[in-house]
Amino acid sequence: MSETFWAALSAIATSAALWVIAWQAILTRKSVQIQAAVALDSARARLDSQAPDVVVQLEDPTWPPLAWSHMGLPVNPWPHGHIWHFPEREHERIVLQTEVVVRHFHSGHLEVTFDGDLVDDIDGRPRPARSVLLAGEDGEHRVLLYKDFTVKELAENYRAQQDRRPLPHCVQGTITVHDGRDNGVTDTWTLDLTGNPVQPHESRDGAWIVVPDHLTDGSGLRTLAYERRPARRRTYWISRQDGLELPAPQYTN
Structure with a gap:
């Protein structure tokens, strides 16, 4: 056979060997990725099992709305x-306001911080809610999700609702809870209260009223939008002090 034939055969064999090596590398990388994802899942499960049990709940907003x-x-x-x-x-x-309840079922200490439109009632005056340290088994802490709006702003909410647009004016707050462990978790809840509690007067142009009760739809509370049990977002820490988060596991095909 000619030298050309043997040279071509050698090239084919070399190419096949390279494909085998590349495929083995891919399999090895996938195996490493899967092992890493499983390890991260396991670490998150451990932190979940040690995390404090906390529930954040909104009560029904005050109705009729207050002056x-x-x-x-x-x-x-x-x-x-x-x-x-x-x-x-x-x-x-x-x-627009509602009471927010932070309930805990934890025997240790918890630090709870508040941000946004969350207030404490201090001698009858609203003050930005202060961080609190909760201790002991089973307890709760209450704050107000509270903000005032002009009637014009709430009329803008009404028009946005009629046009099926996002409502521009909203009461918002954030609650963050952790137990102080460096290798632990931080739980965060974002709270929203909005709605269109005023509507145009039926027979007077340029006049607005509080939404009245309805025979079948219920009180004007139906016009307010909020989640009674807002979703929790959990952050997992390798080291809270150093700001090192535990990454989410990634499984690839």
Whole structure:
């Protein structure tokens, strides 16, 4: 046979060998990736088993909505049938609020921090909610998710709802809980309360009223949007102090 034939055969054999080596490398890499993902899953499961049991729940918002007061936390709703004439009274203010309950079933210490529109009732006045340290088995802490809006802003929410657009004005807050362990977890809940509690007056142009009760649909509370049990987002730490997060496992085909 010619030298050309043997040279071609040698090239084919070399190419096949390279493909085998490449395929083995791919299999090895996939095996390593799977092992790493399993290890991460196992580490997360361990942290889950050690994490404190905490529940965050929103109560039903206050209804009818309250009239804002410069004296402190509002205590009274707007009078039944009150009418806001625009533009003369469009800057009067309405409060949207609900009580938020943080319940824990944990024997150790928990640090709870608050951000956004979460307030404490301090001598009848709303103050940004302060971080608290919870201790002992089974307990709870309550704060208010609270914000005041002009009637004009809530009218904008109504128009957005009618146009099926996202509502532009919302009460928002964040609750973060951890037990202080460096190699532990941090749980975060994002809270939202919004809605369109006012509507145009049926027979008066440029006039707005609080949404009335309905014979079949219930109270005006139906116009407010919120999650009673908001979803929890959990962060897993290799070291909280050093800001090193445990990455999520990734399984590849």
